[in-house]
Amino acid sequence: MGSQTQSHLPLIDFTNQNLKPGTKTWVSACQAMRSALEDQGGFLALYDRVNLETYDSVYSEMKNLFDLSIETKRRKTTEKPIFCYSGQRPGIPLYESVGIINPLSFQDCQNYTHVLWPQGNDRFCESVNSYAKQLLELDHIVKRMIFDSYGLEKKKYEYLLESTDYVLRGYKYRTPQVGESNVGVAPHSDTSLLTILNQKIEGLGVKLKDGEWFEVGASPSLYLVIGGDALMVWSNDRIPACEHRVIINSKTDRYSMGLLSYAAKIMEPQEELVDEEHPLCYKPFDHYGYLRFFLTEEAIKSNSRIKAFCGI
Ligand SMILES: O=C(O)CCC(=O)C(=O)O
Numbered sequence: 001m002g003s004q005t006q007s008h009l010p011l012i013d014f015t016n017q018n019l020k021p022g023t024k025t026w027v028s029a030c031q032a033m034r035s036a037l038e039d040q041g042g043f044l045a046l047y048d049r050v051n052l053e054t055y056d057s058v059y060s061e062m063k064n065l066f067d068l069s070i071e072t073k074r075r076k077t078t079e080k081p082i083f084c085y086s087g088q089r090p091g092i093p094l095y096e097s098v099g100i101i102n103p104l105s106f107q108d109c110q111n112y113t114h115v116l117w118p119q120g121n122d123r124f125c126e127s128v129n130s131y132a133k134q135l136l137e138l139d140h141i142v143k144r145m146i147f148d149s150y151g152l153e154k155k156k157y158e159y160l161l162e163s164t165d166y167v168l169r170g171y172k173y174r175t176p177q178v179g180e181s182n183v184g185v186a187p188h189s190d191t192s193l194l195t196i197l198n199q200k201i202e203g204l205g206v207k208l209k210d211g212e213w214f215e216v217g218a219s220p221s222l223y224l225v226i227g228g229d230a231l232m233v234w235s236n237d238r239i240p241a242c243e244h245r246v247i248i249n250s251k252t253d254r255y256s257m258g259l260l261s262y263a264a265k266i267m268e269p270q271e272e273l274v275d276e277e278h279p280l281c282y283k284p285f286d287h288y289g290y291l292r293f294f295l296t297e298e299a300i301k302s303n304s305r306i307k308a309f310c311g312i
């Protein structure tokens with residue numbers, strides 16, 4: 001189920017009908033997932049529960065959004081730090097991204113669209129809301145498997161889900177002009193708990209433990225699941241935040257989508273994951289406090305923003 005070689009990112013097959021809690025398939029997938037997360041910070045997921053109609057429509061609606069004027073895209077859609085439109089940034093001129101907070105609520109999708117399209121945009125809302133709902137299942141199974149793989153109680157998993165905020169991000173990268181760098185996004189880790197990425201066109205790479213870059217494929221049923229800084233806190237440093245990047249080699253604009261989760265309540269490293277070999281590494285963690293801290297000078301200067309924010 002998962003490859004053990006270092007120069008590969010393991011693939012976990014979520015299309016397997018036997019993947020149900022308690023089955024052998026489940027137990028071995030949990031082990032493969034835990035090793036992949038602890039070794040590489042992420043894994044590939046084969047997941048076919050996003051239907052093609054929804055998949056195509058979410059990408060086509062995102063394209064319509066990115067086709068709006070820069071002034072429109074820059075309108076304030078939220079007070080929350082770092083979830084607004086990002087684009088035309090000096091270091092990464094090819095990159096643009098938008099974030100829809102709580103895409104699982106149709107009402108919140110509507111609130112978002114009303115900022116960009118005063119007359120509303122129901123097609124956009126429907127696509128984004130359906131896509132997020134269909135992908136949420138993957139997020140939930142992955143988290144349940146992470147809890148199971150460490151032998152943590154289901155109650156704790158349920159509590160984590162209740163205290164999670166979701167953001168759906170759409171990304172667009174234009175092709176580089178002659179003489180311009182083809183870096184879409186430089187190597188980084190995400191601030192999220194978990195990030196689930198899909199790409200319409202290749203370009204996404206993951207830095208493996210052995211230092212090699214692994215290029216992720218593009219397919220409607222292929223998702224890259226990676227841990228962010230918050231999962232590193234949650235796991236008391238057992239799961240490293242996955243380093244990834246985007247390189248634009250395509251002749252057409254590149255689009256990708258991400259479902260990101262954030263802790264809505266103060267989160268502490270799991271006490272079961274603290275022992276003599278793994279002493280407590282982090283203080284209680286306020287995710288939104290971290291997002292505010294993230295762009296401060298102190299954070300940028302530090303070697304590790306997460307350690308600077310709440311490391312012990
Ligand atoms: O476009 C992608 O596939 C990933 C983008 C990304 O990693 C980010 O914006 O944090």
Ligand SMILES: [Fe+2]
Nearest residue numbers: 188189190244
């Ligand atoms: Fe990222």
